[in-house]
Amino acid sequence: MKSRHVRIFLSTSQICTIYATLLAKATRQEGDAAILFIDGSKRKQGLIDLITKTSKIYPWTLLHDFSIPMGEDHDYNPTIGKNITRKFKNWPFIKSIYDFMLKKHMDRIDIHYRKELLLQLNPYLTKDTQISLYMLTQTYLNRPLMQLFPSASINYIEHGMGDYYYILDPKTPKGNFYCLFSEGYKKFLTKNGQSANWVKNLPDVNSFSEIAKQLNNDQENKSNVDKLKIPELPIVFILLEAVDMYNIKSAFWSEYLNHIFLQLEKPKQYHYLLKPHPMQSADSMVATIKHLDSLGYSYSILDESQLINTSAEVLFSIWEKQTRHVFCLFSSGCYYLSQLYTGTNIQYWYSTEFLSHYISNAPPQFKKMFVEIRPIIEEVLTEKCKSY
Secondary structure, rough: OOEEEEEEEEEEOOHHHHHHHHHHHHOOOOOOOEEEEEOOOEEEEHHHHHHHHHHHHHOOEEEEEOEEEEEEOOOOOHHHHHHHHHHHHHOHHHHHHHHHHHHHHHHHHHHHHHHHHHHHHHHHOOOOOEEEEEEEOOOOOOHHHHHHHOOOOOEEEEOOOOOHHHHHOOOOOOOOEOOHHHHHHHHHHOOOOOOOOOOEEEHHHHHHHHHHHHHOOOHHHHHHHHHHHHOOEEEEEEOOOOOOHHHHOOOOOHHHHHHHHHOOOOOOEEEEEEEEEOOOHHHHHHHHHHHHHHOEEEEEEEOOHHHHHHOHHHHHHHHHHHHEEEEOOOHHHHHHHHHHOOOOOOOEOOOOOHHHHHOOOHHHHHHHHHHHHHHHHHHOOOOOEEEE
């Protein structure tokens, strides 16, 4: 059906899809089309299925998946070749060659995506159709969409702390930024001499907990949660993270857990509920489990494929009342939880300082980003969190 206004939203995860839904509801106008594209990158099939299922909470005009599907056993631990590339690609001579080859590669990908996008969008377009783009700062489809629709209005939706960093990159096309920490971010920008009128509140976040409960009623989710048999103990919710790209040493995970336990007066009195990151390596999980077993602490890991792919912010509603502490290194999920689940007696903890001691072997670009994003984390995102 041809539309006078087509709104195109991009998603890479369940939490993205929920945020896109909130914004789609708030910006809806009679007769327009709301289209959701799952972005074009490598993605486990279970996550694709979960995004598709989550999308049903809103009547999208069209949902289309551009993902490159991966098996559930795909390991995100960087290969030797990947580590070598990350280490040397910023060397002066190599960088120019790498950048040239990357541009050629991206140009080919853009051509492919432009064809696919037009195939999906043509049924809704006329020569007068107004296009509004609601993207993430680092999604693959941004470039081909803006190439196809150079006069489109540009908007970004946050899906993690990186967006607060990448949105400031001069190479990022300017547009509105809808985010959860809008007020703190505006203050941060103003303090640093930058305009902030493009920073917008993510609408209707008060409805998030109800959406989470609705999604957790999914039969597969309920079945996997029931299998865990969580004891009647106060919970410490630990957000595990994908930090393998920093080339951390093998002892990191046991030392990280010990750092958490030091913050608790009686660590044995809790049940530890661990939420793996969808892109976390298998090696990091093995090390984590081995250390917990050696201590004899009560713990459960949300390691069923469905639960790994489900956003921590959604799953958390199940155990909110039983939880006393939430720990992370610098996970966006921890900051989101502190905002989305208010009025609780939960202590939220983050530790950029702890991680900073383990990134000496990280590729330069990751080390640079960590150093530069740290002020944003500590001044904008952690208002309701405590450093440890």
